[in-house]
Amino acid sequence: MIQLGIIGTNWITDQFVQAAHETGKYQLAAVYSRRLETAQKFGEKYGDVEYATDLDTFFNIEHLNTVYIASPNSLHFEQAKQGILAGKNVIVEKPAFSTPNEMAEIIELANQKKIFFFEAARNIHEQAFKTVADFLPLKNHILGADFSFMKYSSRYDQVLAGQEPNVFSLHFSGGALVDLGIYPVYAALAWFGIPKESVYYAQKIATGVDGSGTGILRYDHFDVTIRTGKISDSFQPAEIYLTDGTLVMNAINSIDEAEFHDRNHQQIKKLNVHQLENPMVEEAENFAKVILNPTNHKLGTDYEEWVELSRNVNQVIYDMRKSAGIVFDADEK
Ligand SMILES: NC(=O)c1ccc[n+]([C@@H]2O[C@H](COP(=O)([O-])OP(=O)(O)OC[C@H]3O[C@@H](n4cnc5c(N)ncnc54)[C@H](OP(=O)(O)O)[C@@H]3O)[C@@H](O)[C@H]2O)c1
Structure with missing residues (x-):
C-alpha cells in the first residue's frame, strides 16, 4: 500500500485522493497545509492521518512514501525537490514546472535518487x-x-x-x-x-x-x-x-x-x-503500478516515456509562452 501525503487542500486534491483510494493501492497518511484547521478539515474524513504545517516536518514523516503536490504552479519545483531529497516519490499536478531548467533539474535529481517523478497529466x-x-x-x-x-x-x-x-x-x-x-x-x-x-x-x-x-x-x-x-x-x-x-x-x-x-x-x-466517473483514477492506477513494481521492465519503459513527454511538453509550452512575451517570475531565477 502506498502511504500518500498531499500538499494543497483544494477540490482537486480531494478528487485525487478519492481516485487513489478507489484503486485500492494508496492510503492517505499525511496532509500538509499552511493552517492546521485546513489540514484537519481536509483529512478528517480519511481516517488516521498525520498533519503538518511546515514542509520539513511533513517530508520527515518516515512512512510517507509518495507525495501529491497540488499547490500554485510556481511552488511545485521547490516542493518536489524537497520531496525527492527526502526520499519520497512525487506526483506533481500539471503544469509540473515553470521552465525547462526546473524540469531538467527534477528529472536528473529523481533519477539520481532512484525516485519516481510523475506529472499528473490526467488525459x-x-x-x-x-x-x-x-x-x-x-x-x-x-x-x-x-x-x-x-x-x-x-x-x-x-x-x-x-x-x-x-x-x-x-x-x-x-x-x-x-x-x-x-x-x-x-x-x-x-x-x-x-x-x-x-x-x-x-x-x-x-x-x-x-x-x-x-x-x-x-x-x-x-x-x-x-x-x-x-x-x-x-x-x-x-x-x-x-x-x-x-x-x-x-x-x-x-x-x-x-x-x-x-x-x-x-x-x-x-x-x-x-x-470514468472520477477522471483521475486511471492516472492514479498507472502511477501506483510503477511505484509498486519498480523493477518491472515494461512499466519502467512506460515511466520513461511519460517523463520524456513531460519534458517535451514543458519545452513546447515554454517556447509558446516566450513567443507571446509571457514572462513568469520563475523565468528570471
Ligand atoms: N488535473 C486537474 O484537473 C487540475 C484541476 C485543478 C487544478 N489543477 C492543478 O492543481 C494545482 C493547484 O491548483 P488550485 O487551483 O487548487 O490552486 P490554488 O487554489 O491557488 O492553491 C492550491 C492550494 O495551495 C495552497 N496555496 C494557495 N495559495 C498559496 C500560497 N500563496 N502559498 C502557498 N500555498 C498556497 C492552498 O493550500 P493550503 O491553504 O492548505 O496551504 C491551496 O489549497 C495547480 O498546479 C493546478 O494547475 C489540476
Whole structure:
C-alpha cells in the first residue's frame, strides 16, 4: 500500500485522493497545509492521518512514501525537490514546472535518487486517449488537427474586480496556456511527436497573463491549431484531419465520444471510448503500478516515456509562452 501525503487542500486534491483510494493501492497518511484547521478539515474524513504545517516536518514523516503536490504552479519545483531529497516519490499536478531548467533539474535529481517523478497529466492516462492513439495512422497520413480547450474560470471575476488570484498570476506561473492549453499540447505531442516550431498569440488580461490565446504547432507537413482560454467557454469538438477522412472527438481534454468520418467508404465509425466517473483514477492506477513494481521492465519503459513527454511538453509550452512575451517570475531565477 502506498502511504500518500498531499500538499494543497483544494477540490482537486480531494478528487485525487478519492481516485487513489478507489484503486485500492494508496492510503492517505499525511496532509500538509499552511493552517492546521485546513489540514484537519481536509483529512478528517480519511481516517488516521498525520498533519503538518511546515514542509520539513511533513517530508520527515518516515512512512510517507509518495507525495501529491497540488499547490500554485510556481511552488511545485521547490516542493518536489524537497520531496525527492527526502526520499519520497512525487506526483506533481500539471503544469509540473515553470521552465525547462526546473524540469531538467527534477528529472536528473529523481533519477539520481532512484525516485519516481510523475506529472499528473490526467488525459494521457485515459483509456479514450490510448484508443485514439491506436486508431491514428502513420504520420504521413495526418493532414492537421484543431484542438480547443476554453473554460470560463470563476476566478476571472476576481481579476475583473482588480485582484490577482494565483491561477492568473505571473508570480505563480499562471495563465490559460499553462493551465488548460497544456491538455491539447499533451495530446499533440503524445500523438504526433515534437513539433519543429511552436508559436502562441496571447490575449493578455490585466494581471499580465494570457486570458486566452491561439497556438500553432508546426510539423513537417501539417499544423496543429490550439485554442485555449479561461475567460470564455468553447463547445467546439476536436478534429484530426487524415488523408481518408476526419476523426471528430467531443473534446480534447476529456474524450468520451470519438467517430471517424470515412470519406472513401462514406461511413461513420464510432470508436469505443468512455470516461470514468472520477477522471483521475486511471492516472492514479498507472502511477501506483510503477511505484509498486519498480523493477518491472515494461512499466519502467512506460515511466520513461511519460517523463520524456513531460519534458517535451514543458519545452513546447515554454517556447509558446516566450513567443507571446509571457514572462513568469520563475523565468528570471
Ligand atoms: N488535473 C486537474 O484537473 C487540475 C484541476 C485543478 C487544478 N489543477 C492543478 O492543481 C494545482 C493547484 O491548483 P488550485 O487551483 O487548487 O490552486 P490554488 O487554489 O491557488 O492553491 C492550491 C492550494 O495551495 C495552497 N496555496 C494557495 N495559495 C498559496 C500560497 N500563496 N502559498 C502557498 N500555498 C498556497 C492552498 O493550500 P493550503 O491553504 O492548505 O496551504 C491551496 O489549497 C495547480 O498546479 C493546478 O494547475 C489540476
